[in-house]
Amino acid sequence: MEKFEYLSIRYDGKGLLEILDQRKLPDVEEWLVSAKPEDMIGYIKQLSVRGAPLIGVAACVALFLYVNNEESARAQCLTEEEVTVVATKLRDARPTAVNLMNNLDEMLQLTVKPTADFSAANLGRIARAIIDREVDMCARISVAGAELLSDGDNVLTHCNTGAIATPGMGTALGIIREAWRQGKKIHVYVDETRPLLQGGRLTTYELAREKIPHTLICDNMAATLMAQGKIQRVLVGADRIACNGDFANKIGTYSVAVLAHYHGVPFHGVAPWSTVDLLCPSGKDIPIEERQASEVQGVSGAFGNVRWAPANTPTFNPAFDVTPVELVTSHILDTGIYTQQQLKDSILTKHK
Ligand SMILES: CSC[C@@H](O)[C@@H](O)C(=O)COP(=O)(O)O
Known part of the structure; x- marks a missing residue:
C-alpha cells in the first residue's frame, strides 16, 4: 500500500502505521505506532483512535499490515482462515460502530468468496x-x-x-466546514459530551483550526439555548443506522433529539453508507458498548486523572444511545438527504 497521510492516521508506505492519540488532544499531538493488530485493537478500545469511519479504516490498514509482514516473513500468502482470525479480533475491538464490521467484511471479501484473494497486495488495494x-x-x-x-x-x-x-473532512462537522467554506455566516454550539469530552476537547480543536465561530457548552445547557430560540438546527453523527432509521450515536444524542423535537428544532443524523447496518432491523437490535466506571467517576487524559466521586461509586456508563427515527427530521448520507420513508425504501432496494 502506498504512503498516505490524513489528520489522525498515516502510513509511510514501508510498514510504519501511526495514529494521532486522540486521548491527548487538544494540547498534545502525539503519534502512536501500530506495529501489530494488538496495538491497533488497544488504541481502538482506549479511544486513541475513535469515530466510526476512522476505526473502520484503521482496522483495515492494521489487517493489511499484518498480512504484509507475515507474507514477507514466510515468503508465502496467508490462508483465508489465518486472515479471518485476525480480522475477527479487530472486529471485536468495539461493538457499536458498524463501520468496523462492514469494512472488515469487505477485506474478507465475503461477497466474492469463490474468487477471494488474501494476498497482501490485494488486501492493500481493498483497504x-x-x-x-x-x-x-x-x-x-x-x-x-x-x-x-x-x-x-x-x-x-x-x-x-x-x-x-x-479520513475525510468529517460528517456532521464536514457539513459545518463546507457551509463555512461556502461563505455562510454560521456559528456552532458544541456540546462538551461527557464522559470523554469529545466535544470539549476535539470538536473545539477542529473548529479553532478552521477558525469557525463556536461556543462550548455543557451538555445540560442545550435545553436553555433551544428555549431561547438560539439553535436553528442540530447535526450529529452516527455509529450505526438500523434499517428502520433508528440510529446509535454518542451517549447524550437521544436527549438532544428529544429536546429538539420539543422545541421544534430540525434534527439530523449524518453518516456515510458504511454506517448503515443492512442486517439490523431497528435500534433495539444495536449492541451498545458499556465502558469502565472511572470515566464517570471523574476524568482522565493528558490533563491528568481526576476522580471526584468516592472510590467504587457504582456507575452506569453506556458509550452510545439510540435515537428513534421519529425524532429525526432527516438523515443526511453521502447520497443525499432522506426522510424516514426514503431511507427505508433505499435500504430495501439494497437488500434486493
Ligand atoms: C464521524 S464520527 C460519528 C460517530 O462515530 C461519533 O458521533 C461518535 O459517537 C464517536 O464515538 P467515540 O466513542 O468517540 O468513537
Whole structure:
C-alpha cells in the first residue's frame, strides 16, 4: 500500500502505521505506532483512535499490515482462515460502530468468496479503496448537508464528527466546514459530551483550526439555548443506522433529539453508507458498548486523572444511545438527504 497521510492516521508506505492519540488532544499531538493488530485493537478500545469511519479504516490498514509482514516473513500468502482470525479480533475491538464490521467484511471479501484473494497486495488495494471511498463520502455528505444551512444559523453538534474521526473532512462537522467554506455566516454550539469530552476537547480543536465561530457548552445547557430560540438546527453523527432509521450515536444524542423535537428544532443524523447496518432491523437490535466506571467517576487524559466521586461509586456508563427515527427530521448520507420513508425504501432496494 502506498504512503498516505490524513489528520489522525498515516502510513509511510514501508510498514510504519501511526495514529494521532486522540486521548491527548487538544494540547498534545502525539503519534502512536501500530506495529501489530494488538496495538491497533488497544488504541481502538482506549479511544486513541475513535469515530466510526476512522476505526473502520484503521482496522483495515492494521489487517493489511499484518498480512504484509507475515507474507514477507514466510515468503508465502496467508490462508483465508489465518486472515479471518485476525480480522475477527479487530472486529471485536468495539461493538457499536458498524463501520468496523462492514469494512472488515469487505477485506474478507465475503461477497466474492469463490474468487477471494488474501494476498497482501490485494488486501492493500481493498483497504485503499475503502479509504478513498470514505474520503469521497465525507465530501458528498458535506455538500449535501451544507444546503440546509443559512447565514445566521446557530448549529448544535454533539461529540466529534470531524476530520479526526474520519479520513475525510468529517460528517456532521464536514457539513459545518463546507457551509463555512461556502461563505455562510454560521456559528456552532458544541456540546462538551461527557464522559470523554469529545466535544470539549476535539470538536473545539477542529473548529479553532478552521477558525469557525463556536461556543462550548455543557451538555445540560442545550435545553436553555433551544428555549431561547438560539439553535436553528442540530447535526450529529452516527455509529450505526438500523434499517428502520433508528440510529446509535454518542451517549447524550437521544436527549438532544428529544429536546429538539420539543422545541421544534430540525434534527439530523449524518453518516456515510458504511454506517448503515443492512442486517439490523431497528435500534433495539444495536449492541451498545458499556465502558469502565472511572470515566464517570471523574476524568482522565493528558490533563491528568481526576476522580471526584468516592472510590467504587457504582456507575452506569453506556458509550452510545439510540435515537428513534421519529425524532429525526432527516438523515443526511453521502447520497443525499432522506426522510424516514426514503431511507427505508433505499435500504430495501439494497437488500434486493
Ligand atoms: C464521524 S464520527 C460519528 C460517530 O462515530 C461519533 O458521533 C461518535 O459517537 C464517536 O464515538 P467515540 O466513542 O468517540 O468513537
